[in-house]
Amino acid sequence: KNLPLILTPFKLQSVEFKNRIVVSPMCQYSSVDGFANSWHMVHVGQYALRGAGLIIMEATGVQPNGRITPDCLGLWKDEQTAYLKEIVEYAHSQGAKIGIQLAHAGRKASCYSPFSGNGWDKLATTENGGWPDNVVGPSAIQGWPTAGTPREASVKDIKDIVLSFGQAARRAQEAGFDVVEIHGAHGYLIHSFLSPLSNHRNDEYGGSFENRSRLLREVAAEIRKYWPEEKPLFVRISCSDWADGGWNGDDSVKLASVLKSFGIDLVDCSSAGLVPHQKMHGTVGGPSEKAHDHGPGWNVPFSDKIAKSVHDISVAVVGGIQDPQYANTILERKSAHLVLVGREFLRNPTFVADVAKAFNVELNYPLQYNRSK
Ligand code: FNR
Numbered sequence: 001k002n003l004p005l006i007l008t009p010f011k012l013q014s015v016e017f018k019n020r021i022v023v024s025p026m027c028q029y030s031s032v033d034g035f036a037n038s039w040h041m042v043h044v045g046q047y048a049l050r051g052a053g054l055i056i057m058e059a060t061g062v063q064p065n066g067r068i069t070p071d072c073l074g075l076w077k078d079e080q081t082a083y084l085k086e087i088v089e090y091a092h093s094q095g096a097k098i099g100i101q102l103a104h105a106g107r108k109a110s111c112y113s114p115f116s117g118n119g120w121d122k123l124a125t126t127e128n129g130g131w132p133d134n135v136v137g138p139s140a141i142q143g144w145p146t147a148g149t150p151r152e153a154s155v156k157d158i159k160d161i162v163l164s165f166g167q168a169a170r171r172a173q174e175a176g177f178d179v180v181e182i183h184g185a186h187g188y189l190i191h192s193f194l195s196p197l198s199n200h201r202n203d204e205y206g207g208s209f210e211n212r213s214r215l216l217r218e219v220a221a222e223i224r225k226y227w228p229e230e231k232p233l234f235v236r237i238s239c240s241d242w243a244d245g246g247w248n249g250d251d252s253v254k255l256a257s258v259l260k261s262f263g264i265d266l267v268d269c270s271s272a273g274l275v276p277h278q279k280m281h282g283t284v285g286g287p288s289e290k291a292h293d294h295g296p297g298w299n300v301p302f303s304d305k306i307a308k309s310v311h312d313i314s315v316a317v318v319g320g321i322q323d324p325q326y327a328n329t330i331l332e333r334k335s336a337h338l339v340l341v342g343r344e345f346l347r348n349p350t351f352v353a354d355v356a357k358a359f360n361v362e363l364n365y366p367l368q369y370n371r372s373k
Contacts, residue, residue: 004359006328010053010337012265012314014230015178017053017097017338020331021352024318024342025056025101025181025236027072029113034061034074036083044087047345048096051352051363054338055096056234057087059103059183062164065136066104066189069113070129075102075168085175092176094366099179101236102168102223104161106189107137107150107198123148137192138199138206144187144276158205158215161189166222173226180227181234182219182264186273190216191238194255195247195274213255220262234316235259236268239302242278249302256310266314268340269303296320297330304335316340322351324358 007019023044030039040057047055061067061074074080084100091098110130112118123146124130136157137143137150153161165182172180184190192198193215199206205214220233227233239252256267272278280298303317318340321327327339345351356363364370 003361004328004355005331006324006339006355007359007361012232015097015232018095019051019053019352020338021051021053021327021355022316022338022340023047023052023055023345024340025058025183026342026346027058027068027113029069029071029115031071031073034064034067034072034076034080036073036080036087040073040083041087041090044098045090045094046349048091048094048098049366050349051356051365052096052345054099054179055091056099056101056179056181056340057084059101059105059188060168062102062104062168063161065109065131065134066106066161066164068103068105068109068188069111069116070124071113071116072105075100075171076164078171081171081175084172084177088176097178099181099234100172100175100177101181101183102165102172103183104165104189106187106192107135107141107143108147108187109135111147119146122146137189138201141198141200143192143198143274152201155203155205158218162215162218162222165219166226169223170226173228173231177231179232179234180223181236181268182216182223183236184216185236185238185268185270187238187275188273190219191247191274194237194251195241197241197243197246197275209251209254213258216255217262220259220264224263232265232314233263234266234268235264236270236318238271238273239269239299239306240271241274242272242280243275246274249305252302253306253309256306256313256315260312264313266316266338267306268316268318269299269306269336270318271299271302296323296326300330300335303330304333307334307336314338318342324355327355328359 316338322344
């Protein structure tokens with residue numbers, strides 16, 4: 001059978017994804033005390049059932065104060081592992097691979113969730129489950145106008161956070177996940193260390209490129225103590241801050257070229273989220289693929305550049321990918337090895353079937369749903 005590239009398997013380390021369509025991590029703001037529950041089972045389960053190659057579970061706090069909101073998922077204590085293990089087992093029963101995105105929200109922590117009724121992007125008060133006095137960042141610089149001003153993380157804070165990433169990875173391994181993704185994007189802690197706009201430190205975690213990327217390197221190394229070599233480790237980065245003086249596409253290529261030495265196997269290319277004055281329009285890429293505000297494939301120019309100039313790392317891309325032909329074209333052009341799809345999957349959990357249909361391929365649904373014969 002003549003399968004389009006997007007429906008062919010892709011193997012990383014010893015983990016094989018049955019196709020190259022990945023459900024992008026998306027916060028559900030549906031946890032109590034960081035625990036997963038039946039919402040997450042059904043949310044993730046629908047994609048496993050309907051053929052996604054890999055599903056990456058949402059930004060998951062490695063510490064309670066590393067959550068974006070009080071309703072975010074967490075993996076900071078052993079008790080949080082058990083239900084995640086059930087979700088993993090269900091995904092595996094459907095032939096899907098499953099990952100989890102480990103995160104620390106940094107200066108964008110302790111906000112209200114979008115549907116809490118308290119206003120999105122506002123600092124959650126202690127009475128409402130927030131931790132407004134314990135928000136940390138690389139420097140005491142406010143990020144989003146409605147979020148808090150963080151306190152500058154001490155070296156001890158940083159070491160504790162690094163250790164927490166390792167412990168969360170140990171739990172992810174115990175739960176049976178196939179992939180761990182480090183959240184290094186969207187203005188959260190690791191991204192805020194990378195960018196000179198948010199990191200004004202004078203110590204070994206600030207200043208030079210090497211120093212600003214030290215936190216990511218230490219986090220990856222700590223994770224690798226618990227996360228076996230044969231399982232892939234991803235990092236999502238914001239390839240550009242889309243702001244003058246900020247992190248940009250060239251920095252991302254430079255970072256991508258050292259990620260393998262950090263123990264990372266794949267770079268997942270997103271962008272933005274650090275500063276409110278970001279201007280997401282077109283200076284990267286050729287005329288046919290101008291990045292523009294949330295248009296189709298706005299991060300493809302970045303992933304393409306990385307994929308074509310760094311050869312020891314795999315590349316994924318996210319953002320505005322919802323057309324089956326276009327998604328496949330990204331892969332055909334070698335602009336990425338995997339495509340991640342977010343909002344289209346929220347609208348349409350049968351996206352993988354749509355891709356199959358677009359290429360006249362029959363998808364193997366579970367026996368329970370197979371009524372065609
Ligand atoms: C997101 N996004 C996101 N990104 C991430 O790295 N971790 C996360 O937990 C979340 N959470 C999240 C929740 C919701 C409801 C949305 C819509 C988005 C960003 C997401 O993964 C993706 O990068 C963007 O939505 C762009 O891709 P699409 O939606 O254009 O395919």
